[in-house]
Amino acid sequence: MNDPIALFDLTGEVAIVTGSTRGLGRAIAEGFARAGASVVITSRKQDRCDAVAAEIGETTGNSVLPLACHVGDWEAVPAFVDEVANAYGRIDVLVNNAGINPTLQKRVFSVNVEGALRMSQCVAPVMRDGGGGSIVNVGSMEGYASTPISVAYGASKAALRHLTVSMANEWAPWGVRVNILSPGPFATDMITSFEEQQPGTMAMLAEGPAQKRVAGVSEIVGPALYLASRASSFVTGDDITVSGGMRK
Numbered sequence: 001m002n003d004p005i006a007l008f009d010l011t012g013e014v015a016i017v018t019g020s021t022r023g024l025g026r027a028i029a030e031g032f033a034r035a036g037a038s039v040v041i042t043s044r045k046q047d048r049c050d051a052v053a054a055e056i057g058e059t060t061g062n063s064v065l066p067l068a069c070h071v072g073d074w075e076a077v078p079a080f081v082d083e084v085a086n087a088y089g090r091i092d093v094l095v096n097n098a099g100i101n102p103t104l105q106k107r108v109f110s111v112n113v114e115g116a117l118r119m120s121q122c123v124a125p126v127m128r129d130g131g132g133g134s135i136v137n138v139g140s141m142e143g144y145a146s147t148p149i150s151v152a153y154g155a156s157k158a159a160l161r162h163l164t165v166s167m168a169n170e171w172a173p174w175g176v177r178v179n180i181l182s183p184g185p186f187a188t189d190m191i192t193s194f195e196e197q198q199p200g201t202m203a204m205l206a207e208g209p210a211q212k213r214v215a216g217v218s219e220i221v222g223p224a225l226y227l228a229s230r231a232s233s234f235v236t237g238d239d240i241t242v243s244g245g246m247r248k
Contacts, residue, residue: 007231011036014088018071019098021048023188024220030056031221038063040084044070071098071115081122090130093228094123097138101153112156124176132175136227137164139182144248168237177236179227184243185214210245
């Protein structure tokens with residue numbers, strides 16, 4: 001029987017976390033680095049990637065590569081993946097966390113769905129050649145029942161959930177697992193900005209989960225690490241909700 005703690009060890013593995021300069025992505029990136037992984041910090045702005053990578057590198061002592069990439073730019077993704085593969089020689093984990101929630105539906109889908117698809121399509125062959133890997137898409141409980149102010153966002157996350165299952169089935173022969181995490185309300189920058197614009201938003205969101213609270217961003221790390229690691233070796237095409245007991 002495997003050592004249960006060792007099942008979550010990412011030592012020697014390389015993980016890309018998109019949208020990792022703040023919020024859930026940053027928490028996941030630091031969590032993976034603490035678990036032993038070399039982590040690629042990426043978002044649209046290089047200076048922000050540099051700052052966060054320096055902070056996580058100093059805190060964890062692990063290799064952290066800052067490399068900007070706008071996942072909504074279809075043509076930019078292949079060169080980004082090539083640079084990561086050239087730097088480390090492998091890619092073991094991809095977390096498609098980058099996401100936006102503006103009012104323009106086309107822009108939402110270009111990042112939340114097409115960005116995750118493009119990044120995964122480019123990374124999966126690298127994982128295959130390295131013996132397999134894990135892709136974790138970050139969805140949302142909004143993908144089950146969106147609110148009137150986030151119709152496009154909710155639709156994009158529903159599409160991402162369907163895409164996750166398709167990718168899991170297609171790439172299973174390559175040893176590449178693909179799963180999705182669907183968070184409920186977390187105290188991210190996006191949520192706190194809503195609170196500033198409309199006081200009472202946090203209290204309203206806290207009514208949704210059975211636990212009657214909004215989660216801290218660090219509470220996403222355990223579920224993400226589970227899906228990224230050998231602890232979930234027989235899990236693919238699955239959707240794990242991290243929502244404090246919200247109903248689908």
